[in-house]
Amino acid sequence: MSRVLLVNMPFSSLRWPALGISLLQAELKREGIDCDLAYFNFDLAEIIGLEAYEWINDSLGFVLGGERLFAKTLFGSSFSSDLEYDTEVLLATDPEFSREDKQVFDNVGKQLEAFLDGCLIKIDWSRYALVGFTTTFQQTMASLALASRIKQHDPRITISLGGANCEGVMGRTRWCLPESGSCFRPFLPYQPRVALMILWITVGVTFLILCLSRFMGVHLAVTQYGTRCL
Numbered sequence: 001m002s003r004v005l006l007v008n009m010p011f012s013s014l015r016w017p018a019l020g021i022s023l024l025q026a027e028l029k030r031e032g033i034d035c036d037l038a039y040f041n042f043d044l045a046e047i048i049g050l051e052a053y054e055w056i057n058d059s060l061g062f063v064l065g066g067e068r069l070f071a072k073t074l075f076g077s078s079f080s081s082d083l084e085y086d087t088e089v090l091l092a093t094d095p096e097f098s099r100e101d102k103q104v105f106d107n108v109g110k111q112l113e114a115f116l117d118g119c120l121i122k123i124d125w126s127r128y129a130l131v132g133f134t135t136t137f138q139q140t141m142a143s144l145a146l147a148s149r150i151k152q153h154d155p156r157i158t159i160s161l162g163g164a165n166c167e168g169v170m171g172r173t174r175w176c177l178p179e180s181g182s183c184f185r186p187f188l189p190y191q192p193r194v195a196l197m198i199l200w201i202t203v204g205v206t207f208l209i210l211c212l213s214r215f216m217g218v219h220l221a222v223t224q225y226g227t228r229c230l
Helices: 019-030 040-048 050-059 065-078 082-093 099-110 112-122 140-153 168-172 192-216
Strands: 004-008 035-039 130-134 158-162 220-223 226-229
Touching (some): 004 019, 004 040, 019 035, 019 130, 035 040, 040 050, 040 112, 050 065, 065 099, 065 140, 099 112, 130 140, 140 158
Parallel strands (some): 004 035, 130 158
Antiparallel strands (some): 220 226
């Protein structure tokens, strides 16, 4: 019953794994605690299609389009109108956002309830005492939406959140799940040893990639969006 599940929700990149939960899984297993990983971002990509998924993840990340869609599943009718978001956010930041783009965006939103229900059915939640979510950029609303369903399904399960979105003011905020009524603070105490390990692994992997690229004759550009081939 002490088994742990660590979850990677949409919208996050399909191009690489989530480093944080992978390191936590290794550390937990070293301590003798069974831990599984669930990459539900791939499940959603299969439902809505790769092109639509990557469009929202990459092109709408700056307006938190994915957060907007999952927030509607979490807060329902109490949420602000689509017209307000469309005019003040989408069109204001991208005047070329077309009617076709809007249709794709809305169609993705219509499939999220079924996606969340599918996540709930896919896992045998009775196996886990704790479910942890990693949240960076556009993952907070999706994580809370599934967390709310999990607490309704099995109230004994402890929910935790970690990641970049749990830093600073957000990490100190008391978050509540609308349906279950459960409230918690998602902030996880800073662990210097883990942070240092992540730093050295990141540096090591980057160095390895650069060495291999030079050996293979591939030129890379390191940008704010990651490492890209030229």
